[in-house]
Every structure is written in structure tokens, then in C-alpha cells.
Amino acid sequence: MFSDHKKQHGQVLMMLFVGIAFWAEKATAQDFSQPERGPKIFKQCVSCHNLRKGQPHRVGPNLHGLFDRNIAALDDFSYSKALTELNDTKWTRDKLNKFVARPHKSIPQTDMKFVGLLNPHDRIDLLAWLEEATRDPALSPEIDTPAYITVGGDASRGKQLFRPCKACHTYSEKKGHKIGPNLFGIIGRKAGSAKGYSYSPTLAKRDVYWNAETLEVFFIEYKEFAQGTHTAFQSLKSPQDRADMIAWLKSLAPRRNE
Numbered sequence: 001m002f003s004d005h006k007k008q009h010g011q012v013l014m015m016l017f018v019g020i021a022f023w024a025e026k027a028t029a030q031d032f033s034q035p036e037r038g039p040k041i042f043k044q045c046v047s048c049h050n051l052r053k054g055q056p057h058r059v060g061p062n063l064h065g066l067f068d069r070n071i072a073a074l075d076d077f078s079y080s081k082a083l084t085e086l087n088d089t090k091w092t093r094d095k096l097n098k099f100v101a102r103p104h105k106s107i108p109q110t111d112m113k114f115v116g117l118l119n120p121h122d123r124i125d126l127l128a129w130l131e132e133a134t135r136d137p138a139l140s141p142e143i144d145t146p147a148y149i150t151v152g153g154d155a156s157r158g159k160q161l162f163r164p165c166k167a168c169h170t171y172s173e174k175k176g177h178k179i180g181p182n183l184f185g186i187i188g189r190k191a192g193s194a195k196g197y198s199y200s201p202t203l204a205k206r207d208v209y210w211n212a213e214t215l216e217v218f219f220i221e222y223k224e225f226a227q228g229t230h231t232a233f234q235s236l237k238s239p240q241d242r243a244d245m246i247a248w249l250k251s252l253a254p255r256r257n258e
């Protein structure tokens with residue numbers, strides 16, 4: 001009799017496990033998503049992407065209508081060769097999840113600068129929100145406005161954040177270069193143009209001028225570590241940190257005579 005009881009108990013447990021497995025198979029990440037977190041997470045993307053319908057491209061393409069469109073669908077945006085070769089496929093939630101997690105592992109040779117969103121909960125919430133937001137024709141301008149514009153920057157806090165950078169950079173007008181170039185007067189300066197400094201080929205050929213927008217992109221872009229080049233610096237992940245650092249760098253300029 002005791003043996004029969006154990007057998008029945010085992011059968012109940014087995015049915016329970018089978019039920020849980022069936023439920024888990026049917027349940028999707030979307031069932032547990034918190035799309036209300038999406039706008040905050042998306043702030044990591046706005047340095048390179050607009051989301052509102054009709055807005056111009058930034059470093060990356062406008063994302064309005066992203067879901068289920070071909071990977072390199074926009075005729076007025078210059079995609080990397082890696083993405084252009086995939087244009088016969090469409091962006092789906094699964095493809096976007098893999099791409100956003102590790103862009104350079106998902107699609108090698110992509111020009112996308114973003115390091116990746118490693119937290120799976122953040123990706124679930126971001127994509128759940130994006131699927132609706134990319135179809136919304138009336139989004140608020142705050143959605144895709146970078147933090148250095150919406151929150152402003154605190155130069156004094158930026159100076160504190162700059163402390164680790166002193167290992168490689170000077171920032172006073174008459175100081176020489178160190179491992180990295182002197183950053184005095186960086187705003188408005190062409191990338192790779194500081195006199196007397198030998199830049200890496202990557203920076204030497206970078207055809208941009210440093211301003212709030214280009215620095216914002218630089219701070220978050222994907223970098224492989226390479227000693228002796230700018231890539232020894234990894235990233236500033238917080239939008240507020242980037243805004244504060246940009247405010248500090250803006251202050252490194254000659255004083256104008258009144």
C-alpha cells in the first residue's frame with residue numbers, strides 16, 4: 001500500500017513537471033516584458049537613431065517602421081556592406097534581440113558603433129516597447145532627443161569623471177601630449193588634427209569635427225582594445241555621465257576677451 005502511494009505521488013509530480021514544461025514552452029519573453037521601461041532604455045540609442053516618423057537619419061538610420069522591414073530597406077541611408085548583403089531578410093524580434101545584444105557578433109563587419117545591450121531583461125522590455133513605438137506616428141520629441149540636450153550637463157561633475165582620463169590626456173592649453181592627445185580646445189577641432197600628435201589610422205581618417213553630437217557617439221561606440229590608440233578608452237554608459245563629460249570638455253577652451 002505504501003508502495004502504491006509512492007507511485008501515485010511520483011505520477012503526480014511527473015504530471016506537474018510536464019505541465020510546467022508545456023507552459024514554459026508556450027510562454028514567451030514578451031509575456032513577461034515591461035514595455036513602460038522602454039523609453040528609458042532607448043536613451044542609450046538616441047545618440048545614433050531617431051525614432052519619430054519623418055525625422056532625419058543620424059549616425060544610424062531612423063528606426064520608424066523598423067519591425068518587419070528589410071534589414072537595409074531605406075534608400076536614403078548608406079548601410080554597411082554587411083547589412084546590405086542581408087537585405088533579403090527582415091528585422092524580426094528574434095533577429096533584433098540577437099543583434100542588439102552583441103551587434104558585432106551577430107553581424108560581423110557591421111558599422112554599428114554600439115557595444116551591445118547584454119541584460120536580457122532590458123532587451124525584452126526595449127523590444128516590446130519598440131514594436132509599438134516604431135509604428136506610432138505621433139511620438140513625443142523627448143523620445144529620441146539625446147540626454148546632453150534634454151538634461152544638460154554639469155561641468156564640475158564632468159571634471160570629476162575625467163580623473164581616470166588623466167592617465168592618457170592633458171587638458172591645459174600649454175601642456176604637451178601624453179599617451180593620448182591634449183584635449184584643450186577639442187570642441188570644434190577636426191578629429192585626428194592636434195598638432196604634434198601621432199594618431200592611430202582609425203582616428204586620423206575620421207572625417208568629423210568634435211562637437212556634442214560626435215562626442216556622444218564616440219563615448220558609446222564599440223571599441224576593441226588596442227594600446228596606443230583611442231580604443232584604450234571603452235565607454236561612458238550613463239547618459240548623464242556623457243552629458244556631464246561633454247559639458248566639461250566644452251569648458252576646455254580659450255577665454256574670450258570681453
